[in-house]
Amino acid sequence: PRVAILISGRGSNMVSLVKAAQASDFPAEVVLVLSNKPEAAGLEVARGMGIEAIAVPVKPFGKDREAHERAIDAELQARGVQIVCLAGYMRLLTPWLVGRWAGRMLNIHPSLLPKFPGLDTHERAIAAGESEHGCTVHLVTEGMDEGPVLGQARVKLLPGDTPDSLATRVLEQEHKLYPAMLAALAQKISLPAG
Ligand code: GRF
Numbered sequence: 001p002r003v004a005i006l007i008s009g010r011g012s013n014m015v016s017l018v019k020a021a022q023a024s025d026f027p028a029e030v031v032l033v034l035s036n037k038p039e040a041a042g043l044e045v046a047r048g049m050g051i052e053a054i055a056v057p058v059k060p061f062g063k064d065r066e067a068h069e070r071a072i073d074a075e076l077q078a079r080g081v082q083i084v085c086l087a088g089y090m091r092l093l094t095p096w097l098v099g100r101w102a103g104r105m106l107n108i109h110p111s112l113l114p115k116f117p118g119l120d121t122h123e124r125a126i127a128a129g130e131s132e133h134g135c136t137v138h139l140v141t142e143g144m145d146e147g148p149v150l151g152q153a154r155v156k157l158l159p160g161d162t163p164d165s166l167a168t169r170v171l172e173q174e175h176k177l178y179p180a181m182l183a184a185l186a187q188k189i190s191l192p193a194g
Pocket residue numbers: 007009010011012013014087088089108109110135171174
């Protein structure tokens with residue numbers, strides 16, 4: 001299947017997906033990186049790896065969230081995209097786009113969902129006195145950071161952990177988990193129906 005990755009920032013998860021997909025035996029191909037923010041550092045990084053990378057800024061669409069998403073969707077359709085990976089895409093999607101990509105849109109979140117949806121997950125895990133933390137890849141549904149969990153990776157909290165030190169260890173796991181979960185979904189989608 002052909003894959004697009006949606007980002008808003010540095011795109012380290014995007015890089016891990018692109019690198020994994022460049023292996024000849026990987027069951028999916030990354031054909032597009034798309035950002036809502038033209039200044040996202042990940043766009044240049046993607047181009048440097050030979051991947052088409054474009055911005056679809058929100059501004060021309062004003063408050064019409066669906067119109068922005070229709071513009072994104074048109075870019076995806078134009079390239080025959082079959083799976084969408086959200087990787088640090090920092091906008092909540094409307095039910096329209098989510099419904100259109102049901103079962104074919106993945107997200108990665110830096111917590112062991114259903115614990116700590118939303119922002120500042122590392123800080124909140126430390127403050128809550130958790131003994132472990134981690135990341136989750138899930139199918140995207142209408143609720144933020146909800147939807148069926150496809151896989152998780154765990155890290156132990158260490159004495160003296162700061163949000164940054166914990167984020168670094170979780171991110172290492174994100175970079176392994178996300179390509180593995182994309183490969184699993186790609187394989188499932190490639191199977192003949194029935
Ligand atoms: C990651 O922690 C991801 O789990 C979260 O946003 C961050 C994006 O980082 N959804 P990057 O842009 O992939 O480096």
